[in-house]
Amino acid sequence: MAPTVEVLTSEVVVPAEETPAGTIWLSNLDLAARRGYTPTVYFFRPNGDLGFFAADVVKGSLARALVAFYPLAGRLGVDGATGRVQVDCTGEGAVFVSAWSDYALVDLMREFVPCREMRDLLVPPTPAPNPPCALLFVQVTYLRCGGVVLALSMHHSVCDARGAAHFLETWASIARGDDADAATANANAPVPPCFDYGLLAARPGPARAVLYDHPEYKPEPEPAVVDAGAAASDDYASAIIVMTKAQVGALRARCPGASTFRAVVALVWQCVCRARSLPPETETRLYSMIDMRSRLDPPLPPGYFGNAVVRTSVSATAGEVVGNPVGYAARRALAATSQGDDYARSLVDYLEGVDAMNLPRSGISRAHLRAISWVGMSLYKADFGWGAPAFMGPALMYYSGFVYVMNAAGKEGALALVLSLEPETMPAFRKVFAEELASLEVL
The missing domain is CATH 3.30.559.10 (Chloramphenicol acetyltransferase-like domain)
Incomplete structure (x- = not known):
C-alpha cells in the first residue's frame, strides 16, 4: 500500500x-x-x-x-x-x-x-x-x-x-x-x-526608455518549430541529479570565464538537445531568470522582499550547441545572464506600457530549456533549532524543459540539478548526462 x-x-x-x-x-x-x-x-x-x-x-x-x-x-x-x-x-x-x-x-x-x-x-x-x-x-x-x-x-x-x-x-x-x-x-x-x-517603479514619462526587445514578455507566443514538435505539455518526468565538487570543478575548467551556473546549464543544454534528437538546424532557446538585486544602480537593499528577477533568453541552433565544445554553450549562456541596470529599467518601462497582469505564462516549446539558479541562496539555513534540512527543493515542476541548479545538502561544493523533461526524453538524457559526468571524472 x-x-x-x-x-x-x-x-x-x-x-x-x-x-x-x-x-x-x-x-x-x-x-x-x-x-x-x-x-x-x-x-x-x-x-x-x-x-x-x-x-x-x-x-x-x-x-x-x-x-x-x-x-x-x-x-x-x-x-x-x-x-x-x-x-x-x-x-x-x-x-x-x-x-x-x-x-x-x-x-x-x-x-x-x-x-x-x-x-x-x-x-x-x-x-x-x-x-x-x-x-x-x-x-x-x-x-x-x-x-x-x-x-x-x-x-x-x-x-x-x-x-x-x-x-x-x-x-x-x-x-x-x-x-x-x-x-x-x-x-x-x-x-x-x-x-x-x-x-x-517605471521611470516618469519623459525619462522612460525601452532599450531592448524583451521577447520573453511579448504577448504573442513564439512560432511553433515544426522540427521540434509542439509546445511542451504539462506531462513530464522529473529527476534530481547530484554533481560532485570534483565534477563541477572539471566542468568549469572546460568553460573558462564561466560561472558555475553557466557551465552547468551549458552542459545540461547540450545533453537535452542530444536527448531530444533535435535536427541541427532547429532553433533552441535557453531561458533564464536573473536576480537583479545587486545589478541595479544603486543596488536594491539587502532585505528587498518582492520580485526582483527578470526573464532573459538567448538562442542558437541545436547543431551549434551540440557540435561545439561545452564552452561555446557556456558563452551563449553568458549572453542570457549578464544583463545590468539598463536592461532591468528598460523592462520595467516596457511593462508599464502593456497589461503586465495578463502576460503569456504558458510552457515552452520542447526545443527549449528554462534554467533557474538557486546557487548560493540561504536554502539550507532553515535550521529551526533541530538541525539543517537534509533536502530542500521545489515540490512541483510546471512543465517539461525546466532545470533548477542549487547547492546540494551537506556536500560542500556539490550541486543538485532538479529538472523536468518529456517522459520519452528523460531516459536518453540520463544516459548522455551520465556519460558526460563520467568523462569529467577521468580528467
Whole structure:
C-alpha cells in the first residue's frame, strides 16, 4: 500500500503583534511574475529531541515572523480605482496545517521527485490564486520515523525565491531563539525585510526608455518549430541529479570565464538537445531568470522582499550547441545572464506600457530549456533549532524543459540539478548526462 498523509489540524496563524494596515503597491515585476503559488519542501531528520518540531514552537515562531513579514499575513487585493493587483495588509494570517504520514524519511528521500503526487501529499491545498486569497500556506507533516517535512506554498506575486528564502531563514532564526538575545540577534538574525517596491517603479514619462526587445514578455507566443514538435505539455518526468565538487570543478575548467551556473546549464543544454534528437538546424532557446538585486544602480537593499528577477533568453541552433565544445554553450549562456541596470529599467518601462497582469505564462516549446539558479541562496539555513534540512527543493515542476541548479545538502561544493523533461526524453538524457559526468571524472 502506498504511503498516505492524514491531516490532523488546519488553522490560521495570525501575527503575534498588531501589524501595519493599508495596502502595498506591487511593482511591474511583481505583476509579471507567474500568478500562482510556489510549493517547496524541506526534509528534516529526527534528532532525538522530545520537542522536535513541536507544534507550539513552530506556530509561535511563525506568528512572530509574520510581524516582520506582515504582507504575508494579508490578502491579495485589487485597487478599486485602477484594477491593479496589490497586497491588502489585513493581518488575517497564514494557513497552517499539521499532518501525519506513514512515510519513513529514508524512503521519502529515495522516492521524491517534484510532481503532482508529491505536491498533493506534502503541500497544503491552495485556492485559485486570484484576489482575494491568502498569500502563505504552511504544512508540517510528521513522519512515522520521527522525521518532518515542512512545506510552503507562497504566492509568487509577493516575492521571488530569494525573498522566500529570506522569510524562511528569519522564521527559523526566531524558532531557534536567535532573537531572544540582542547580541546573538545582531550576529545571526537575517536583515529586516524591505517592502519599498517603488524602487522598481517605471521611470516618469519623459525619462522612460525601452532599450531592448524583451521577447520573453511579448504577448504573442513564439512560432511553433515544426522540427521540434509542439509546445511542451504539462506531462513530464522529473529527476534530481547530484554533481560532485570534483565534477563541477572539471566542468568549469572546460568553460573558462564561466560561472558555475553557466557551465552547468551549458552542459545540461547540450545533453537535452542530444536527448531530444533535435535536427541541427532547429532553433533552441535557453531561458533564464536573473536576480537583479545587486545589478541595479544603486543596488536594491539587502532585505528587498518582492520580485526582483527578470526573464532573459538567448538562442542558437541545436547543431551549434551540440557540435561545439561545452564552452561555446557556456558563452551563449553568458549572453542570457549578464544583463545590468539598463536592461532591468528598460523592462520595467516596457511593462508599464502593456497589461503586465495578463502576460503569456504558458510552457515552452520542447526545443527549449528554462534554467533557474538557486546557487548560493540561504536554502539550507532553515535550521529551526533541530538541525539543517537534509533536502530542500521545489515540490512541483510546471512543465517539461525546466532545470533548477542549487547547492546540494551537506556536500560542500556539490550541486543538485532538479529538472523536468518529456517522459520519452528523460531516459536518453540520463544516459548522455551520465556519460558526460563520467568523462569529467577521468580528467
